Amino acid sequence: QLQLVESGGGLVQPGGSLRLSCVVSGGPLAFYAIGWFRQAPGQEREGVSCISSSGKTTKYGDSAQGRFTVSRDNAKNTVWLQMNSLKPQDTAVYYCAEVVSGCGPYARWTLDLGFYGRGTQVTVSS
Secondary structure (H helix, E strand, O other), X not given: OOEEEXXXXXXXXXXXXXXXXXXXXXXXXXXXXXXXXXXXXXXXXXXXXXXXXXXXXXXXXXXXXXXXXXXEEHHHOEEEEEEOOOOHHHOEEEEEEEEOOOOOOHHHHOOOEEEEOOOEEEEEOO
């Protein structure tokens, strides 16, 4: 089974940047579309981004569009999420997950999840 481990979270000031990493083991990363998701206390899970198995297709949630960039290196079994211009409302636990059906419509890639990691905390505060 897949194992996903996130890292790179932390405390950052508004307007700052963070780069999250998702290292995947247990299977060839090239077989899997990977999504980034976040969940803040008391709120529902939100889709942040999705990247197809080849990396050719990327999708973003509304809150991430224009500020976040997802990328991957299948040879390194790693997916990254570059987050710029961070805002306090970006504070959440971020985790990566296998997207079973690929990066199609938002309503689909945010629900059809397989294995996922434990997450990494991102806190945006001055």
